[in-house]
Amino acid sequence: MTSSVISVLQISAVLVGLTAMVVSRIMSTRVSTYPPKVVSLFPWVGSAFNLVFTPSTFFALCQAQYGPVFKLLAGGRNIVVVMSSDALSGVAFADHRVLSSHIQHYDHFRALCSDSSLHPKIYDTIAQKIFPVLDRRLSKRTLGELTPPFAQLVLDKLKLFSGRPEVSLTRSLTEPLYVGANGVLFGSRFPQDTYEDFFMLLKSLPKRLCRRPFWSFPSSRARDRLLQRISGYLEGANPATDDKLASTFTALFREHDIPIEVAAPSVLLIMSSLHQNTVNVIFWLFAWLLADPSALSAVRSEIDKAIREDFGNFQTFIAEANPDKLDSPSFALLNSAILETMRLTSVQTGVRLAASDIDIKDGGKTLPILKGEYVVLDPRGAHMDKNMYPNCDKFVVSRFVESEYRGDLAATVGYPYFALGAGKHVCKGRFLAIYEIKVLAVIYLSLFDVTPVGRGEGPSSTWEPPKSSPQSVGTIHPIEDVLVRLRPRSVL
Structure with missing residues (x-):
């Protein structure tokens, strides 16, 4: 009886240790990823509900947790949010054929x-x-x-x-x-x-x-x-x-x-x-x-x-x-x-859609934006x-x-x-x-x-x-x- 209890405790300790290692590995990977990704409990849906119901508050909370540049998932779309001055300038002055504002215009057409x-x-x-x-x-x-x-x-x-x-x-x-x-x-x-x-x-x-x-x-x-x-x-x-x-x-x-x-x-x-x-x-x-x-x-x-x-x-x-x-x-x-x-x-002043891969300078870092990703400018x-x-x-x-x-x-x-x-x-x-x-x-x-x-x-x-x-x-x-x-x- 005692030995079985010890075995259970040993197995539990091993599991806890393995879990800690996995979490540590995930966290270290997350820290090294740029831009950092906003954690979401729901696949595909991601942060869509936050964007629909409280966009300005949600972005402010994300900035406090992840910094002035971060990536999130919403309705199957990858969205890069830029708030730092260097990233905002880089996106604003990028070739408009690569970072297109068509999606922003069409959103207004649809709304009106x-x-x-x-x-x-x-x-x-x-x-x-x-x-x-x-x-x-x-x-x-x-x-x-x-x-x-x-x-x-x-x-x-x-x-x-x-x-x-x-x-x-x-x-x-x-x-x-x-x-x-x-x-x-x-x-x-x-x-x-x-x-x-x-x-x-x-x-x-x-x-x-x-x-x-x-x-x-x-x-x-x-x-x-x-x-x-x-x-x-x-x-x-x-x-x-x-x-x-x-x-x-x-x-x-x-x-x-x-x-x-x-x-x-x-x-x-x-x-x-x-x-x-x-x-x-x-x-x-x-x-x-x-x-x-x-x-x-x-x-x-x-x-x-x-x-x-x-x-x-x-x-x-x-x-x-x-x-x-x-x-x-x-x-x-x-x-x-x-x-x-x-x-x-x-607050949010524009949306761009990447027609091809592009790198944007953000201070001493390079912000990779992939083809098909959306970019939201928030000054x-x-x-x-x-x-x-x-x-x-x-x-x-x-x-x-x-x-x-x-x-x-x-x-x-x-x-x-901006x-x-x-x-x-x-x-x-x-x-x-x-x-x-x-x-x-x-x-x-x-x-x-x-x-x-x-x-x-x-x-x-x-x-x-x-x-x-x-x-x-x-x-x-x-x-x-x-x-x-x-x-x-x-x-x-």
């Missing part, structure tokens, strides 16, 4: 246009015909030709929020932005009463991009109404009389015999690209300024001084608020606040590098203020900064986006003193912005709105 048979025609229309026009018209050199009506459109819409006991911070910021940007791009005929349908669709976009199977029927109906309104806008087009860029679009569609069913989703995709990240950035800019009264006061003081010294008065600012005048040392702190908000809000790792960004998780309003302001986003020189893309895929609307946010911030803070509802007569140091959604894509999304009181200031 249910008829998949139109996707190739939509892609050709946007990539070959619309993007070259946008490249020219949205460049820093020629942007001023489009923007003169923008400040007036924003002002007219913002005035409608005055006198209300409390308003939605989100709507009071995003509706003027929506009206102004659509006005300068698509002209005065564009239906501006489409705000609610567009933002209902936009709110569902993270779920659509993650392919969650239970989309909201109201957002699908909103999309159908939007496409119908855009179709009517295009059908009534007259290139000889349409405003500015709108005339170019409508002439282009007719010149190439592009049917309405292709042209309308193409316009909707442009609208999505124009607004989906900008509206989140402007919300967080104001939310973080409200949470930091000294930063809010400093930005407002800079705005008041710039209007007084550079423009003379508020009415002159509205008439002369062109991109060149806004990109000046007089708005250095506001510019810094916007760039800092973009740094903190940027959060680079933007949260504490060695480059002290207090990296905090909103530091003056972080990008330089002693010699040179404009053109030069305040980010020397920092790993909020506006890089390489061939740098954001085509980056100059317009920063201009829009600057103008809206100047007008909003000139017109109103802003107070979060229930927080006393002024912004309180104890007030905190809402939490961000774990389903965020592109930029972080707030999980709830903020109500504010707008007390008019004497500027008009």
